[in-house]
Amino acid sequence: MATQTTATVLTGQNQQKTVESLQRNLLDLLNLGLQLKQVHWNLRGPHFRPVHLQLDEIVADARDASDEVAERIATLGEPADGRAATIAENSTLDAVPEGLIRDEDGVSLMCDRLVAVSSRLRAAIDTTDKTDQVTQDLLIGICGKLEKHMWMLRSQLE
Numbered sequence: 001m002a003t004q005t006t007a008t009v010l011t012g013q014n015q016q017k018t019v020e021s022l023q024r025n026l027l028d029l030l031n032l033g034l035q036l037k038q039v040h041w042n043l044r045g046p047h048f049r050p051v052h053l054q055l056d057e058i059v060a061d062a063r064d065a066s067d068e069v070a071e072r073i074a075t076l077g078e079p080a081d082g083r084a085a086t087i088a089e090n091s092t093l094d095a096v097p098e099g100l101i102r103d104e105d106g107v108s109l110m111c112d113r114l115v116a117v118s119s120r121l122r123a124a125i126d127t128t129d130k131t132d133q134v135t136q137d138l139l140i141g142i143c144g145k146l147e148k149h150m151w152m153l154r155s156q157l158e
């Protein structure tokens with residue numbers, strides 16, 4: 001096993017709670033990216049093309065966000081766990097259905113997932129207010145982007 005060589009910037013409870021918050025959100029962000037792709041590929045319906053393209057824009061932000069979150073964990077001196085088995089076991093997102101999906105159902109489904117991810121991010125924003133405001137700043141930026149995507153998806157359902 002590799003020895004830990006990264007100097008920690010946080011200590012004790014602050015370190016532990018911050019890393020736990022980041023790790024929980026890492027799994028949901030990774031799962032969100034996978035689910036978005038699943039829907040992106042399997043859409044059917046008259047709005048296929050705009051929704052297909054829109055979902056890929058969210059994938060790009062979800063993947064960037066998961067990379068930033070994993071690297072923040074590394075910066076804090078801990079290993080990030082983004083393995084498929086860990087995502088399957090511990091992500092809190094409901095699974096997306098197998099098979100083809102109507103365009104408006106895909107929009108609604110991904111809107112629900114963005115609500116769930118944002119609400120978990122907001123819980124972590126609260127936690128990190130006390131434990132690490134640099135991490136909190138990162139999470140606020142991610143949450144802002146995802147909430148904007150949520151608005152853009154939801155607007156199509158009204």
Ligand SMILES: [Fe+2]
Nearest residue numbers: 040041052056
């Ligand atoms: Fe594609």
